[in-house]
Amino acid sequence: MKLEMLSRLNGERAARRAAIIITDIQSGEQRLVGQDAIAQDPLAPLLDLHLTRGKSALVEHDGRQFFLTVQEPPLxxxxxxxxxxxxxxxxxxxxxxxxxxxxxxxxxxxxxxxxxxxxxxxxxxxxxxxxxxxxxxxxxxxxxxxxxxxxxxxxxxxxxxxxxxxxxxxxxxxxxxxxxxxxxxxxxxxxxxxxxxxxxxxxxxxxxxxxxxxxxxxxxxxxxxxxxxx
Amino acid sequence: MLSTDTDVLKAAEDWRRAGKGVALATVIETWGSAPRAIGSHLIIDEDANFLGSVSGGCVEGSVITEALDVIADGRPRVLEFGVADETAWRVGLSCGGRIKIYVERVE
The missing domain is CATH 3.40.50.720 (NAD(P)-binding Rossmann-like Domain)
Incomplete structure (x- = not known):
């Protein structure tokens, strides 16, 4: 994970906003999706589902495995x-x-x-x-x-x-x-x-x-x- | 979230900014009774200092060893542990569960 992405994730949390990091398990590619950008993401329905559940999860999309690191805002x-x-x-x-x-x-x-x-x-x-x-x-x-x-x-x-x-x-x-x-x-x-x-x-x-x-x-x-x- | 896992992520950022090599280990899949939930983190620095957990202490030693390799070569790895594993006699989950852990370097 790029330090800049980790830093953004911590920043979103400090600002009490939800965020999800999507990791392609095969390639290691990653992206961070803030709560306001979920609707525009190709994995939007999966992101919505797992944010509602409040749990990180391994998901499949188009035959690829992605790990969703779900970060809810602090209670x-x-x-x-x-x-x-x-x-x-x-x-x-x-x-x-x-x-x-x-x-x-x-x-x-x-x-x-x-x-x-x-x-x-x-x-x-x-x-x-x-x-x-x-x-x-x-x-x-x-x-x-x-x-x-x-x-x-x-x-x-x-x-x-x-x-x-x-x-x-x-x-x-x-x-x-x-x-x-x-x-x-x-x-x-x-x-x-x-x-x-x-x-x-x-x-x-x-x-x-x-x-x-x-x-x-x-x-x-x-x-x-x-x-x-x- | 009711956990301090995100404090672990904050520490990972701080360690890296302090110039340390850092690896982030995350539980990505569990089967049966697993001690830590999916999404739990363990962070490791180049001197094998660590914070957080991915099991109840059962496999951390092994994850730390692998993490040092990840810090060295930068290649993410997926590790799997469980009683059915051939390494069960050395490291394994006494609870009978199985877990998969993703280990990556903080670049």
């Missing part, structure tokens, strides 16, 4: 609430290569001392979320269990294609949340996208254990969806 997580669980979550999420943004308007919680080395926005979710670009590679983790802060974030997420929406709070808290969102015009199909109480049920109690259960649920949501379409 992004927006955490609402600069709380104790978030402090436990962030180092674990970094291990999984997730891009993280923490949003909390409460200046007592959202301090750089408590959240070093992470994008921390001390703002109300309704003010800042539209600029964060919720797409199918985005997860929302709502952890304040304060409706004034969590609800606007959940509403933004429900109106997007994001692959995961998790909300902290007991079943009772969630019942009241469902009531509010129903009044706001959402239907059951929308509301069933919200995972609440957040996290896989592993009996987690400490903030770190809850973080593990949330992270496992995010991985499952992302991977299972693609496994289903494979």
């Amino acid at each position: 992004k997580v927006v955490i609402i609430g600069a709380v104790h669980i978030s402090q436990a979550l962030i180092p674990m999420m970094k291990q999984l290569d997730l891009s993280i943004t923490v949003v909390d308007p409460r200046t007592a919680f959202a301090t750089p001392d408590r959240f070093p080395d992470v994008s921390l926005l001390t703002m109300w979710p309704d003010a800042v979320l539209p600029s964060l670009g919720f797409d199918r590679y985005t997860a929302l983790v709502a952890l304040t269990h304060d409706p004034k802060i969590d609800d606007p974030a959940i509403i933004t997420a429900l109106r997007s294609q994001c692959f995961y929406i998790g909300a902290l709070g007991s079943r009772k808290t969630h019942e009241r949340r469902i009531e509010r969102l129903t009044n706001a015009g959402f239907i059951e199909a929308d509301l069933s996208r919200i995972r609440a109480p957040i996290g896989l049920d592993i009996g987690a109690t400490s903030p770190a254990e809850i973080a593990v259960s949330i992270l496992a649920e995010i991985v499952a949501a992302f991977r299972n969806e693609r496994r289903g379409s494979a």
